[in-house]
Amino acid sequence: MGKPLMRIPYTDPFAHPTIIPSSARTLEGAVAALHSFFTSPVPSGLPTSTVVLSGAGLSVASGLADYRGTNGTYRVNKTYRPIYYNEFLGNHEARKRYWARSFLGWSTLHKAQPNAGHYAVRDLAQLGLVSSVVTQNVDSFHPTADPNTPTVELHGYLRSTVCTSCHEEFPRDSFQNELARLNPIWAAFLRDAIASGALDTEDPQEKRARGIRMNPDGDVDVPDAPYTTFRYPACPRCLSDPPALAGGTRSLVEIDHDGALIPTSTAGILKPAVVMFGESIRSEVKEAAEGAIEGAGRLLVLATSLATYSAWRLAKKARDLAMPIAIVNLGGVRGEDAFFAHLDPRQLGSEGVRVEMSSESLLPALVKELRRSGLRGEGFPSAGAPFDRGDPAVFRDMLS
Ligand SMILES: [Zn+2]
Numbered sequence: 001m002g003k004p005l006m007r008i009p010y011t012d013p014f015a016h017p018t019i020i021p022s023s024a025r026t027l028e029g030a031v032a033a034l035h036s037f038f039t040s041p042v043p044s045g046l047p048t049s050t051v052v053l054s055g056a057g058l059s060v061a062s063g064l065a066d067y068r069g070t071n072g073t074y075r076v077n078k079t080y081r082p083i084y085y086n087e088f089l090g091n092h093e094a095r096k097r098y099w100a101r102s103f104l105g106w107s108t109l110h111k112a113q114p115n116a117g118h119y120a121v122r123d124l125a126q127l128g129l130v131s132s133v134v135t136q137n138v139d140s141f142h143p144t145a146d147p148n149t150p151t152v153e154l155h156g157y158l159r160s161t162v163c164t165s166c167h168e169e170f171p172r173d174s175f176q177n178e179l180a181r182l183n184p185i186w187a188a189f190l191r192d193a194i195a196s197g198a199l200d201t202e203d204p205q206e207k208r209a210r211g212i213r214m215n216p217d218g219d220v221d222v223p224d225a226p227y228t229t230f231r232y233p234a235c236p237r238c239l240s241d242p243p244a245l246a247g248g249t250r251s252l253v254e255i256d257h258d259g260a261l262i263p264t265s266t267a268g269i270l271k272p273a274v275v276m277f278g279e280s281i282r283s284e285v286k287e288a289a290e291g292a293i294e295g296a297g298r299l300l301v302l303a304t305s306l307a308t309y310s311a312w313r314l315a316k317k318a319r320d321l322a323m324p325i326a327i328v329n330l331g332g333v334r335g336e337d338a339f340f341a342h343l344d345p346r347q348l349g350s351e352g353v354r355v356e357m358s359s360e361s362l363l364p365a366l367v368k369e370l371r372r373s374g375l376r377g378e379g380f381p382s383a384g385a386p387f388d389r390g391d392p393a394v395f396r397d398m399l400s
Contacts, residue, residue, distance in 0.1 A: 015332045016356070017356055021348050024349070027357070027361070030328075033355065034328075034366050037326045037349040038370065043297070049295070050131065051296035052134070053136075053314055057330060057359070059137055062115045084276060089164060096227055099230060103186060103230075104186075104190055107194055109158060116361075123364075132296065152292055154275075163270055165235065165243050170270070182233065233255070253268035286310075296323070302329070303330075306336075328363070
């Protein structure tokens with residue numbers, strides 16, 4: 001059997017969840033349930049720490065689009081179709097279109113920052129509760145918010161490009177400068193679009209009102225500079241030392257007088273360092289993600305519907321290891337009933353939690369309550385500071 005490939009996940013929203021425990025419908029109840037989840041003993045034989053598995057919903061509050069949320073990519077743009085790996089690798093025209101879109105989109109991602117949800121995960125790690133993070137997100141917000149906690153970026157990261165021949169990585173920032181140099185009309189257009197705020201909205205009508213025209217595929221239409229004219233550079237390493245091809249002959253890496261890749265080149269094609277659809281996840285990344293699950297005794301799923309198989313199977317693995325699972329997500333999650341079917345209906349969070357709230361509103365309140373109840377970084381509540389749910393002022397603070 002071949003390696004599992006990244007596939008386009010389900011695009012329809014999942015059914016709404018059953019909240020567990022039922023008291024977790026309010027912020028106060030959800031905080032209490034997660035407090036119990038984090039501070040109760042784990043089943044015997046399991047490590048005491050928690051691993052976080054996060055997804056696109058966590059970055060919505062940073063201004064990035066998710067897939068299935070109210071303003072998600074699959075809902076706003078019905079014709080959206082991401083590029084496939086083989087298409088990118090084999091088709092110069094597809095690469096031009098991809099890099100032109102990426103060139104315009106980079107400024108939005110580049111100025112986006114981690115939000116309260118990412119910083120709360122860092123705080124949970126500093127409290128000794130979270131040992132590692134596995135994220136499906138390619139925005140690097142977890143390592144930016146918390147460089148000290150081991151983070152597995154399951155689907156790669158946009159901060160780098162990677163050569164499809166020699167596998168060397170290069171910073172995306174300097175690649176952006178090269179794209180600007182090779183495509184001066186696009187660079188001028190991008191400057192104007194940033195100034196008008198046209199790139200700050202996903203809404204095609206609003207974009208048009210701010211001077212950006214879109215074609216029926218949802219692409220930006222740059223006057224006098226069609227996609228077919230977009231240029232991109234070659235891998236600098238392969239350019240200076242073209243690698244050998246499978247048969248032993250030397251590959252050809254050719255550029256024009258400005259440094260743009262010529263399509264007859266047989267090596268030196270750069271791609272974003274993300275796992276594209278139709279591409280497999282590198283085995284060392286898969287093993288690191290599985291290791292992160294095996295190294296923990298609880299799983300906290302944040303802001304993902306687990307629609308991609310690579311993420312769902314990690315949650316399934318945690319279930320198979322009898323790890324308590326908490327899910328914090330707006331909207332349903334793939335196959336979630338199976339994660340909770342075994343729970344004692346009277347449990348209050350120690351065996352499992354299902355909450356339908358945003359991470360950036362819930363997690364900071366949880367961190368505050370964990371600190372108030374005596375957690376100071378040692379990973380368990382200190383003696384003499386029992387969790388007291390009787391102070392309504394705490395929850396008033398959380399809601400304000
Ligand atoms: Zn290379």
